[in-house]
Amino acid sequence: MTGLRVRKRHAALLRDLPAPVPxxxxxxxxxxxxxxxxxxRLIPVTGLGDLCGMWVATDTADLIFHEADTTPPHQDHIILHEVAHLLCDHYPASLSVADHARVLLPDLDPDMVRRVLGRAAYSTVEEREAELLASLIRQRDVPDRTLTGSLRSALDGWRYG
Incomplete structure (x- = not known):
């Protein structure tokens, strides 16, 4: 996917996203x-290992686990990164849902978990897309909501997949 297509996709997602002020x-x-x-549900946890955050979609709710032992701005970025995966509907194919549930959430019934997403399970393309969208969501609070020249240049040169 080219930078232009990613920008258009993200612009559409951002346009429909609620924007709390502040x-x-x-x-x-x-x-x-x-x-x-x-x-x-936002769930702070410690000891996620190599993961900073994880999105788990059950039949009734989306659970976003995020590292509790980090700064509030870093927690916010982790949450936004997982929200970006949710908005982009990313879904890793590397493990089955039941395998993810057994490895990452041993206390949850694997039949209840519909989808589990953790940073380590995404493709590089999905990780870059989620990181970019998380940054763009946060940037919406900046008074000048246009992309800076350096960010636009990076997007123009960024190719996905």
Missing amino acids: FDARALCEGLAERRGRSI
Whole structure:
């Protein structure tokens, strides 16, 4: 996917995204959950290993696990990164849902978990897309909401897949 196609996709996602003022990642999740009619639960945890965050979609809710032992701005970025995966509907094919549930969430019933996404399971393309969208979501709070020249240049040269 070219930088232009990614920009268009992200612009459409951003246009429809609730924009709390002042910006707050948790309030964004509340607004997104309300709009989707599906709860988003933010769950701070420690000891995720190589993961900083993880999105788990169950039949009734989206669970976003994020590292508790880091700074609030870093927690917000992790949450936005996982929200970006949710918005882009990323889904790793490397492990089955049941395998993900057994490895990452041993206390959850694997039949309940519909989809599990963790940073280590995404393709590089999906990781870059989620990182970019997370940054763009956060950038919306900046008074000049246009992309800076250096970010636009990076996007123009960025090729996916």
